[in-house]
Amino acid sequence: MSKYIGESVKRVEDKRFTTGKGRYTDDIVLPGMTYAYILRSPHAHARINSIDTAKAKNMDGVVAIFTGKDIANAEINGVPCGWQVDFKNGDTMHEPPHPLLVADKARHVGDGIAIVIAEDRYIARDAADEIEVDYEILDAVVSPEKAAAADAPRVHDELPNNMAFDWSLGNPIDEVDAAIESAHHVTSLDFVNQRLVANAIEPRSAIGHYDTTNDHYTLYTSSQNPHLIRLLMCAFVLNLPEHKVRVVSPDVGGGFGSKIFHYTEEALVTWCSGQIKRPVKWTAERSESFVTDAHGRDHVTKADMAFDQDGKITALRVKTYAGMGAYLSTFAPAVPTYLHGTLLQGLYTTPLINVDVVATFTNTVAVDAYRGAGRPEATYLLERLVENGAHEMGIDPAELRFKNFIPAFDGVDQPGYQTQVALQYDSGNYEEVLKKALEMVGYDDLRAQQKNASERRTL
Amino acid sequence: MNQVSITVNGKKHEREVSSRMLLVHFLRDVLQLTGTHIGCDTSSCGACTVLLDGKAVKACTFLAVQADGRQVTTIEGLSDGNGSLHPLQEAFNECHGLQCGFCTPGMIMMASDLLARNASPSEGEIRHALEGNFCRCTGYHNIVRSVQHAAEKIQSNA
Incomplete structure (x- = not known):
């Protein structure tokens, strides 16, 4: 078929990586370059009463310091969310501003307070230590579910209940409720799909370079998504024509999703470079990555799966509280909705499915798409329900799956399979795949060994 | 200063x-x-x-x-500077011991320390020697194979 199939294909990029000649963002040094350090909130939720930068500004080697007030005075917008999910009742999604540096209050540990630009990394960090911030510490909310309570602290003062949006998909909830109430057996589970940090090994880094001669900006950024970042930064944040901005994404040391999004630091170093007329480099420290890289997951879910006396799944009901963090990151609203709800048919013929999502703001780092993004969360809860249902009903878990698989369809002579949750599958033969997998692992022997070990209490 | x-x-x-x-x-x-x-x-x-x-x-x-x-x-x-690569550098390419490449210099330098002490390490010894080096692309199996392969190359050249 191809000279590549079955052959070992050598990567062409390895030579530079194995000899130390890779070119990651922090490796780039431009003439006259300055180094930025971003002072960040140590508090999850705190009003900023005042910031005193006078002492820091007077230190040798400090080039400039900007605070949230400077950003607000320059009328620079925050970074936008790129995916709108409106409320069930038609109200527009709540998208509070995500400023490059906050002026009024910090909404999560790591929220940017001030940027210090200096002749080298060490001076920038020293000067940041000399900035005095008077914080008024406020009560914080970190649970996606508790954030929706009427008396929860408000992450954004103007938003009661901390709601970003609510959303549902599938069959009418009363039909699903009725099927669950009249079912032969119902398996119910609570899930906490905990938030996590992607932790790419290369910390995020960005260099803004304003070319005064040509009135042109270049942003170097450790990113999976330079084209979209140019669009978002130009059109929504800095109000620049795209032909005046080049975004370069050189070698990138991993991302796993976390480097897809448009981050405040990218627009910040670009803008700062225009202000001081010199290149500005910012590179995250690892502890900074933990509190500024978009996190993943953070779903709190209650799910019920109904079965008839033959073990056929008759209904599925899923209620998820999805923590968005303090702001809406670029694609965050898509994750618990279009990437999660649409996967809940799984491989099964479940005739009635309803998924209901409440997305809330919390005093935590913004979440976004990470490895699979919503789809692993959906698959995990679905398969846990099937597995637990099988155990509760005393049916072999493989047998229960065979009972419920969508029959094989090739999508050519037979039509695609229309799910209850919007997607149409193109083709599938789940029964054959599971049969083959069971043969490969020697399923019957495995279960016999398991039973034997269990009786001898060695497992 | x-x-x-x-x-x-x-x-x-x-x-x-x-x-x-x-x-x-x-x-x-x-x-x-x-x-x-x-x-x-x-x-x-x-x-x-x-x-x-x-x-x-x-x-x-x-x-x-x-x-x-x-x-x-x-x-x-690490290499002689005349265009030829160190066996570890060759082996990481041949065994697909890297993806994004960011951890690779550290992996190779740590492995070169190991091979200087132990010319023919076991898989367990390689894993132990590399325990302080992270690869977030999850390439550990091929990294270990790369080090084994480099050890064989060095021995066959000796």
């Missing part, structure tokens, strides 16, 4: 550095040897591993002044 004389990849560098300057910043920012990476700032990830007098150290938690009068080898100095 302190006057230091540090030999890096065979070349002596005499520079003034502040007492607190990290060796990794001396290599990257002063000498522009950017093959040595910073991943964690805390000697957890090993991306900054270099050889100091032939032994692996993590340059992100080592001061430049501590390297005064000593020999440092970085990834840029």
Whole structure:
């Protein structure tokens, strides 16, 4: 078929990586370059009463310091969310501003307070230590579910209940409720799909370079998504024509999703470079990555799966509280909705499915798409329900799956399979795949060994 | 400021550095040897591993002044400089021992320390030696195979 199939294909990029000649963002040094350090909130939720930068500004080697007030005075917008999910009742999604540096209050540990630009990394960090911030510490909310309570602290003062949006998909909830109430057996589970940090090994880094001669900006950024970042930064944040901005994404040391999004630091170093007329480099420290890289997951879910006396799944009901963090990151609203709800048919013929999502703001780092993004969360809860249902009903878990698989369809002579949750599958033969997998692992022997070990209490 | 004389990849560098300057910043920012990476700032990830007098150290938690009068080898100095690669560099390519490449210099420098001590390490010994080096692309199996393959190459050339 191809000279590549079955052959070992050598990567062409390895030579530079194995000899130390890779070119990651922090490796780039431009003439006259300055180094930025971003002072960040140590508090999850705190009003900023005042910031005193006078002492820091007077230190040798400090080039400039900007605070949230400077950003607000320059009328620079925050970074936008790129995916709108409106409320069930038609109200527009709540998208509070995500400023490059906050002026009024910090909404999560790591929220940017001030940027210090200096002749080298060490001076920038020293000067940041000399900035005095008077914080008024406020009560914080970190649970996606508790954030929706009427008396929860408000992450954004103007938003009661901390709601970003609510959303549902599938069959009418009363039909699903009725099927669950009249079912032969119902398996119910609570899930906490905990938030996590992607932790790419290369910390995020960005260099803004304003070319005064040509009135042109270049942003170097450790990113999976330079084209979209140019669009978002130009059109929504800095109000620049795209032909005046080049975004370069050189070698990138991993991302796993976390480097897809448009981050405040990218627009910040670009803008700062225009202000001081010199290149500005910012590179995250690892502890900074933990509190500024978009996190993943953070779903709190209650799910019920109904079965008839033959073990056929008759209904599925899923209620998820999805923590968005303090702001809406670029694609965050898509994750618990279009990437999660649409996967809940799984491989099964479940005739009635309803998924209901409440997305809330919390005093935590913004979440976004990470490895699979919503789809692993959906698959995990679905398969846990099937597995637990099988155990509760005393049916072999493989047998229960065979009972419920969508029959094989090739999508050519037979039509695609229309799910209850919007997607149409193109083709599938789940029964054959599971049969083959069971043969490969020697399923019957495995279960016999398991039973034997269990009786001898060695497992 | 302190006057230091540090030999890096065979070349002596005499520079003034502040007492607190990290060796990794001396290599990257002063000498522009950017093959040595910073991943964690805390000697957890090993991306900054270099050889100091032939032994692996993590340059992100080592001061430049501590390297005064000593020999440092970085990834840029591992091969002979005549275009041919070190067997470890070849083996990482041949065994697909890297993906994004960011951890690779540290992995290779740590492995070169191991092979200098133990020419024919077992899989377990390789895994033990590399326990302080993180790969976030999850390539550990092929990294171990790369080191084994490099050991075989070195032995067959000896």
